[in-house]
Amino acid sequence: MSAVNFDNVTCPQPLRDYPQVVLGHGGGGQLSAELIEHLFVPAFRNPALEALGDAAIVPPPAGRLALTTDAYVVRPLFFPGGSIGELAVNGTVNDLAVSGAEPLYLTASFILEEGFPLADLQQIVERMAAAAVHAGVRIVTGDTKVVERGHGDGCFITTAGVGWVPPGRTLGPEQIRPGDAVLVSGPMGNHGIAILSVREGLEFETVIPSDTAALNGLIAHMLAVCPDIRVMRDPTRGGLAASLNEFARHSGWGIEIHDNRIPVEEPVRAACDLLGLDPLLVANEGKVVAIVPAPAADGLITAMQQHPLGQQAAIIGQVTEQHPKRVVARTPIGGSRIITLPMGEQLPRIC
């Protein structure tokens, strides 16, 4: 063995020599190991991740499992109030929370474009780590692939989430009954307008920040006050209109909302007016829409308003036997219009 050269170091080196992502960062070799050990592990630090196995092994949850996944392709990557990093954590946490689950673990998978600045990746990862701490979840495993310049767009992130659902908790549109109240946790449209304004270089009088936030704390509070919430969604792509249409279609009942009860912040309303957008169709990233038994609605709203993320919670409508499977908005002047599911993407790459 004496002929063997032991000076050949195989331990991961610091990242400093590479200001940008190179294909080798996705190659499963030494550069991949450096990225993992000097960037991802220090940011996401937890025992399951640090084992660096092909899968993370974690304690079992105490009930049924909830699983979710979302790809994040938002452009730009950084915007007022957040970044793709916060979205990738909060969005997946929220999908678990609105399903009645307590979020526990996240996985994180990166598709990076060759040449992407490592400093930007570092910042995104640190924001993910902070968002995970804030939401009380752990990022326990991940993956990185690198595609050639011109075959991606900087940084795409896919997170998957695992949570647990307590025994007896069953949320879903099939629980909806006529007479139920429809409520939202706060003003609509902030995230979409935040993205659009930076992307299109629009200048409004006020900077409109994204509302990105983890909703699991608020939702746990809501379920404690009102255990028989029928169904919840976080109205992201497609906005409130998409969530309400899903409720109507899958429950078979009609939903009636009142335009003048839907909270919309004044700068967001002004921007929507200017751009010809309906705030009901604009994405949110830190709001929940819920359908609850009518007798519980007022108490729930009061409780939500005690929480930082629910201060502007409002009852916006009710479930009706009329116009089954349709969402209808009543206008202040006594008219009505059907709120349809938008055909496609109003604002592409909003999340």
Added chain:
Amino acid sequence: MSAVNFDNVTCPQPLRDYPQVVLGHGGGGQLSAELIEHLFVPAFRNPALEALGDAAIVPPPAGRLALTTDAYVVRPLFFPGGSIGELAVNGTVNDLAVSGAEPLYLTASFILEEGFPLADLQQIVERMAAAAVHAGVRIVTGDTKVVERGHGDGCFITTAGVGWVPPGRTLGPEQIRPGDAVLVSGPMGNHGIAILSVREGLEFETVIPSDTAALNGLIAHMLAVCPDIRVMRDPTRGGLAASLNEFARHSGWGIEIHDNRIPVEEPVRAACDLLGLDPLLVANEGKVVAIVPAPAADGLITAMQQHPLGQQAAIIGQVTEQHPKRVVARTPIGGSRIITLPMGEQLPRIC
């Protein structure tokens, strides 16, 4: 309400009018719903998926959870012996299986480029569905985003996997002991050469198909015969060299392998010779490398050879107290060389 136009159909329509992916397919609106209900749900059909919630709710597993994720960016999307669809299922199943987990559920997240043919997406999804059935796992939730033409590369898929680990099963490099045997389930390098040959338009005498396969059946068989397997990996990116270096580095022991015991199919060896590649560095997608107590090795190899995916299983080396943290290959003529972790990507976008 009589003024309301109820002819406005909001139910998802068939996909036929769109031969290609458009941005709206990722928009969370009607086109997204069409894609889900006419393409993904029919292919992946299962109750948890069909609930179409923001998260899938599934029964809890019987032990500790195993979680994993991988992004798949292979190019080309279709290649001899498989496609990105089989890889996205089998690769994630294998990461769970080599961790000692029984794979249960997958999530699937798609980042599509505007203009991607829907027929190709359909074929990929059907191949994923078939691979999931074959591996005995269920794809219970998913997501689709669409990026503008020129900002992606057709189709990227990220899958996450959930499995369960039976009580008392603890695999990992820290279990490795000097004297342990190192074994592989079959010939090395087929996947990487399969991809490279189609991508570079190389013509060999024989078409070399990818070895993509779900290993959970073979691995369950191995664990039944030899419950005290120390550690396993599926040697994908970075090949056998990367897996063995990980074992050596994280266990603190040395690993010695014998070049002439490593199974490599003749066409693969010829292609590697031609291209100047070391088969130990070339990716596999249906092979397992395991470290096991020496007394169990022969019996385990015999058992593996009974399984369709282990017919060419072989003992290729042993763990040693010499050259700690290093992998050394003995050559047939009595020499030796250090097998280092490759720096980066030998063959980018292999999976």
